[in-house]
Amino acid sequence: MKGIIFNLLEHAVIKAHGPKTWKALVTQTGLARPYAAAGNYPDSEMIQFVGAAAHLLNTSVADVLRWFGREAISHLSTRYSHFFAPHKSTSTFMLTINDAIHADVRKIYPDADLPTFDFLESTPNRVVLAYRSARRLCALAEGFIAGAASHFGEDATIVHPTCMLRGDDRCVLECTFEPRRGGERGA
């Protein structure tokens, strides 16, 4: 897993819970090393951090991943605004994950290990996609999608009828978007 993902987690935890909470996670995991954005680190270290956060915050690993995905997108939408700027809605943005966003990520980090998304259905307010990754981080994908929706001033409802964590060969995410009540654009 790329160091940038660890950096995003640290940033999100400090922003929401303060530096003491991040320090507590570092102490609990014993993972005090610096994470360079372009470096590659064992997936197990990310799982350790997320597991420690779930324990500390008295919630589930899936909820921590969903929360982290939302926060990470908010940060990425500022840092990589050119991926978001051409779009007015979550659905058209999402269709660019493979061929524009993650393709560019691979140019920056040639050894990145990126997930595969197959788009099964897409209309202006609904995208059905299949997620495949040996990491089985579908909750993180849900968080990324919810975060993107927030960026575009939409609420996402995500139904997850097929899941690798339940033994299926891929996760299917049925995503429906509607204008957020109040209508303000998010991050």
Ligand code: HEM
């Ligand atoms: C809705 C939009 C997006 C979704 C659903 C998504 C999904 C994911 C998921 C689930 C992973 C975890 C790796 C795995 O599952 O195997 C991942 C990794 C990653 N994504 Fe995305 N992503 C999105 C947008 C972005 C954006 C905007 C960027 C940055 C510009 C980005 C950069 C990365 C990077 C750097 C990794 C780490 C790859 C590695 O560790 O080797 N993603 N993405």
